[in-house]
Amino acid sequence: MKYTAKRRLGNLGRGLILLIFMLLVILPIYWMIISSLKTNAEIINAQQVTYYPHQMTGENYTQLFKLYNYRQMLTNSLIVSISTGLCITLLSIFGGYGLARYSFRGKDTMLLFFLVTQMIPGILVIIPLYVIFSKLGLINTRLSLFFFYLIVNLPFCVITMRSFFERIPYTLEEAAYVDGCSKMTSLVRIILPVMFPGIVAVFVFAFIGAWNELIAGTIFINTSNLWTVPVGLKSLIGKYDVKWGVLMAGGVGALIPTAFMFAFMQKFVVEGLTAGAVKE
Amino acid sequence: MLILVLYLLGVALLCALGIWFIGRHSRHSRHGRFSHGKNPVRTHGTTSRRKNRPRLGVQRKSEPYLFLLPTLLLLLLMFGYPLINSFIMAFQNYKLTAPGKIYFNGLDNFRKLFGESDIWLIIRNSFIYVLISVLGQFLLGMTLALALNKKFKLRGLYQAIVFLPWSLSAFVIGLMHRWSFNGEYGVINDMLIKLSLISEKIAWLGTPGFSLAVVIMAMIWMGIPFFAIMILASLQSIPISIYEASHIDGCGPLRRFFQITIPYIKPTVIVTILLRTIWIFNSFDLIVVITNGGPANYSQTLPSYMYTKAFSSYDFGLASALGVLLMAVLVVYVTVFLKTTRYNKAGNF
Numbered sequence: 001m002k003y004t005a006k007r008r009l010g011n012l013g014r015g016l017i018l019l020i021f022m023l024l025v026i027l028p029i030y031w032m033i034i035s036s037l038k039t040n041a042e043i044i045n046a047q048q049v050t051y052y053p054h055q056m057t058g059e060n061y062t063q064l065f066k067l068y069n070y071r072q073m074l075t076n077s078l079i080v081s082i083s084t085g086l087c088i089t090l091l092s093i094f095g096g097y098g099l100a101r102y103s104f105r106g107k108d109t110m111l112l113f114f115l116v117t118q119m120i121p122g123i124l125v126i127i128p129l130y131v132i133f134s135k136l137g138l139i140n141t142r143l144s145l146f147f148f149y150l151i152v153n154l155p156f157c158v159i160t161m162r163s164f165f166e167r168i169p170y171t172l173e174e175a176a177y178v179d180g181c182s183k184m185t186s187l188v189r190i191i192l193p194v195m196f197p198g199i200v201a202v203f204v205f206a207f208i209g210a211w212n213e214l215i216a217g218t219i220f221i222n223t224s225n226l227w228t229v230p231v232g233l234k235s236l237i238g239k240y241d242v243k244w245g246v247l248m249a250g251g252v253g254a255l256i257p258t259a260f261m262f263a264f265m266q267k268f269v270v271e272g273l274t275a276g277a278v279k280e
Numbered sequence: 281m282l283i284l285v286l287y288l289l290g291v292a293l294l295c296a297l298g299i300w301f302i303g304r305h306s307r308h309s310r311h312g313r314f315s316h317g318k319n320p321v322r323t324h325g326t327t328s329r330r331k332n333r334p335r336l337g338v339q340r341k342s343e344p345y346l347f348l349l350p351t352l353l354l355l356l357l358m359f360g361y362p363l364i365n366s367f368i369m370a371f372q373n374y375k376l377t378a379p380g381k382i383y384f385n386g387l388d389n390f391r392k393l394f395g396e397s398d399i400w401l402i403i404r405n406s407f408i409y410v411l412i413s414v415l416g417q418f419l420l421g422m423t424l425a426l427a428l429n430k431k432f433k434l435r436g437l438y439q440a441i442v443f444l445p446w447s448l449s450a451f452v453i454g455l456m457h458r459w460s461f462n463g464e465y466g467v468i469n470d471m472l473i474k475l476s477l478i479s480e481k482i483a484w485l486g487t488p489g490f491s492l493a494v495v496i497m498a499m500i501w502m503g504i505p506f507f508a509i510m511i512l513a514s515l516q517s518i519p520i521s522i523y524e525a526s527h528i529d530g531c532g533p534l535r536r537f538f539q540i541t542i543p544y545i546k547p548t549v550i551v552t553i554l555l556r557t558i559w560i561f562n563s564f565d566l567i568v569v570i571t572n573g574g575p576a577n578y579s580q581t582l583p584s585y586m587y588t589k590a591f592s593s594y595d596f597g598l599a600s601a602l603g604v605l606l607m608a609v610l611v612v613y614v615t616v617f618l619k620t621t622r623y624n625k626a627g628n629f
Contacts, residue, residue: 017427021420021442024501028456029444031467035459049470091351098347110348117359118555119610119617121562121583124603127590128362128369151358158351183343212449214565219591230451234569244459251452262447263440270443273506274513 029255036060036248043245060249070250072225073232080142080228081210084149088157088206089199095154096161097187101170114155122152126216133220144220145228149210157202160272164198165191201272204265208258229254363607370604374597389601398577406581409496410561416500417560418553421507428508429515446505454569457498461485461570488578491571495579498566507552514548515541547621554617558610582606 035043037060038053064070099107129148130139138144168191176186192199217231224232233250236243262269373385393399424442428435445453460467463483472478484490518541526536564584567573573580573588580588582602590599 014427014430017423018438018442021424021427021504022438025442025444028460028501031460032452032456044465046464049465049467051467091354094347095351098344102344102347104341104344107344110352113355116614117355119558119562119614120359120363121586121603121606121610123562123564123583123587123590124366124606125359125362127586127596127599127603128365129358131365131369131596132362147358151354154351154354208447212451214449214451215568215587230449233455234451237569244462244465247455248459251455255448255452258447258449259444262444266436266440266443270439270509270513273446273509 032248033252036245036252038245040245060245061253064246064249064253068232068236068246068250069225070229070232070253073227073229074253076142076226077211077228080145080149081207083146084153084210085203085207087146087150088154089203091154092157092161092202093187093192093199095158096165097191099158099162100165101173111159114159117151117155122215125151126219130219139220140223140226142221142226145210145213145217148216148220149206149213152213153206153209157205160205161198161202164195164202164272168194197268198272201265201268204261204269205272208261211254211258366600366603367607369596369600372597372600374595374600376594376596385597389597390604392598393601393605398580401577402580402582402585405492405577405579406561409492409499409581410557412496413499413503413560414553414557416496417503417507417556418549420500420504422511422549424504424508425511425515428512443505443509445502446509448502450502450563450565451569453498453502454566457494457501457566458485458570461494485571486575488575491575492579495567495570498570499560499563502566503556503560506556510548510552511545514545518544551621554621558613558617 034051034053037056037058038050039055039057039059042050042053042055099111126148129144133139133144138147172190172194173186176190181190211228212230213228214230214234217228218234221227221231224235227235229250233247233254236247236250370389371384371386372382373388374382428439428442432438461469461484463469463481463486466484468484469478469481473481482490484494522540523536526540531539561581562583564581564587567579567581567584568587571579573584577585583606586599586602586606589602590596
């Protein structure tokens with residue numbers, strides 16, 4: 001009797017904690033979404049803060065597309081993120097395979113090098129890259145962002161891919177060799193289909209990394225028709241006048257693709273995250 | 281420019297050497313391998329098997345390098361070269377506004393840097409920001425992970441919601457917090473007044489101390505999922521039989537937690553904390569979005585200050601000097617990291 005009562009209390013406490021964490025996540029997002037649906041007059045009303053839109057409106061969203069060229073921002077972000085994602089996926093398949101299936105001289109150094117690149121502050125690389133890119137005429141092109149996002153996300157993705165490869169038994173490959181497959185064929189026809197979820201997870205990592213980045217975008221791009229979503233929206237934060245309604249609408253638009261990707265791929269992303277960062 | 285040319289030559293030379301080396305070792309196998317690749321079905325049979333087998337040993341030596349070559353090349357070119365470059369710029373008078381007047385000026389940049397009145401404030405901010413963010417993320421992440429470490433209905437859905445901040449951009453998160461903590465129209469002030477915890481609206485982002493606190497809160501919000509994911513994964517790797525055995529031996533829940541759970545997850549926790557510390561230290565987009573370092577540098581950290589210095593005054597020399605300072609911190613940190621985690625010995629991460 002005493003035992004079950006104790007257990008019930010424990011469950012209650014656990015439920016309470018879970019509820020608090022959920023509210024902690026949902027409330028700020030809720031606030032963002034309802035702010036984007038309010039009229040400007042309702043948003044900038046210092047006397048009364050409303051907790052749901054008294055006057056629902058889509059004007060912030062129409063303004064975003066009509067006045068601030070949100071479509072172009074979305075297109076730019078998509079172009080950069082998808083190309084980065086695809087390129088990283090391809091490179092990390094090769095790199096991850098090389099690291100998972102071979103032991104070779106310099107492997108430990110290589111892994112250490114990958115780890116160290118993850119610890120270097122981005123801004124330290126951005127400043128000299130700015131000089132280099134401007135010499136090469138890459139400033140103000142989407143290519144500069146592509147290159148930067150590529151190198152920033154690549155090491156982590158290679159390592160993650162490596163642990164996905166390591167989970168596939170080598171005997172599978174051996175069987176393919178015995179049947180007369182070459183390295184490449186067995187990789188493409190046997191192994192990649194098996195680890196398809198891992199590949200998608202790596203693509204999601206790279207995509208989200210590129211989609212969410214702000215700082216390099218503000219530095220490498222300064223023409224408005226090449227702005228990615230965060231960079232374009234940041235330009236709406238003026239010194240004296242901040243268009244909150246439009247900004248919130250833009251923020252909602254920016255979080256939808258990554259949130260959906262994450263929600264659907266949650267299991268594999270979580271697996272990849274733990275595999276890539278720590279390995280016991 | 282000369283450095284660039286030299287560097288490129290060096291990289292090209294290394295690559296050429298590598299390719300030559302690989303070519304020498306796998307010359308005989310090349311032809312066979314690629315023709316197999318095109319048409320795997322036909323190579324089925326005893327001859328190909330016999331051909332493949334003895335080659336494998338030779339191929340093994342060069343193949344991993346081939347697989348990793350593109351990645352390594354990209355990283356060396358775009359990480360290695362810029363870092364060398366920024367090291368050199370730190371000792372130069374390098375202003376983008378005066379491109380004709382670039383010359384070495386010794387330690388002038390460093391002197392200028394430490395002559396600035398705000399530098400110690402910024403160093404102090406960086407420490408506070410990193411320390412409290414890591415601590416907050418860890419404690420809350422651990423709580424969440426422990427709460428999640430038991431099956432319940434709809435756990436998958438719950439995780440999808442609670443881990444969501446991981447997938448959001450610092451920009452969007454910054455925006456949310458900036459808007460919620462707005463002094464005039466913000467919801468936080470309104471709630472606090474309604475709960476009568478404060479009597480007047482607080483200008484959160486315009487008050488020294490508070491502005492950094494808001495940034496830290498946003499950072500903690502953003503990082504809880506990562507800690508929770510890591511700790512949950514390691515909690516789930518603890519074999520149940522150990523808990524069962526302890527139960528039979530009459531071990532209470534508190535003792536179980538401290539003597540079984542904690543020792544088991546300790547390695548993961550240490551690695552996660554160390555990785556996160558450096559990541560938090562480096563990331564400053566939240567600061568740029570929420571406060572832009574204000575008021576008067578009270579929420580500025582070293583990397584964000586470097587960004588501001590570089591792209592408001594275009595004094596790349598001074599910014600690079602700050603960068604060298606960061607590199608020094610980094611080197612110390614990496615050494616400590618390797619010592620505590622023995623990463624290099626395991627060769628794994």
